[in-house]
Amino acid sequence: MVKIVGSALILVACLGYAFSLTEKQKYHRDVLLSLIQIMELLAGEIRYERLTMADALRNLDKKYHGPAGSVMRRISDKLMSAAYEDLESVWCSVFREDQKPLMLSEEELDILMDTAKHLGYPDVETQMNHLSHCRLRLEKKLKEAQKDMEEKKKLYRYLALAAGVMVILVLL
Numbered sequence: 001m002v003k004i005v006g007s008a009l010i011l012v013a014c015l016g017y018a019f020s021l022t023e024k025q026k027y028h029r030d031v032l033l034s035l036i037q038i039m040e041l042l043a044g045e046i047r048y049e050r051l052t053m054a055d056a057l058r059n060l061d062k063k064y065h066g067p068a069g070s071v072m073r074r075i076s077d078k079l080m081s082a083a084y085e086d087l088e089s090v091w092c093s094v095f096r097e098d099q100k101p102l103m104l105s106e107e108e109l110d111i112l113m114d115t116a117k118h119l120g121y122p123d124v125e126t127q128m129n130h131l132s133h134c135r136l137r138l139e140k141k142l143k144e145a146q147k148d149m150e151e152k153k154k155l156y157r158y159l160a161l162a163a164g165v166m167v168i169l170v171l172l
Helices: 002-049 053-063 069-080 087-097 106-116 124-171
Strands: none
Touching: 002 053, 002 069, 002 106, 002 124, 053 069, 069 087, 087 106, 106 124
């Protein structure tokens, strides 16, 4: 009876680990989706409200509560504190600090860094074009992440099951 319970626990632990790996990939996908939504909301704030970048980011705090919302809140707080003058340096430093918690790859981080170079200028159309370009590049990354997640989801389950069975066979 003890061997059966132990075997079941080993299989559950292995499958639980596979589930946690899948959840990490889902979180990464959710972060990319939230960044895309933020770019859309930010474009709307700039185009229709004609707000400064600090005010537009502050308004995002009220409208958006997704995984990347805290990053925008921190950027807005730093811009409002007047301790920082340059939007690009604030944007880049906050995203670099949160790269690991947001699970952003170097390429995704580069997309966000490129976006920062063109934000905060008086020309609304230039900002809109760059936000649109960033959104398109992030959407491409989102599609890649979804495809990768679907492929790895099955792989994780099968490998976890196989590893669990091998451990059980070794221990019996």
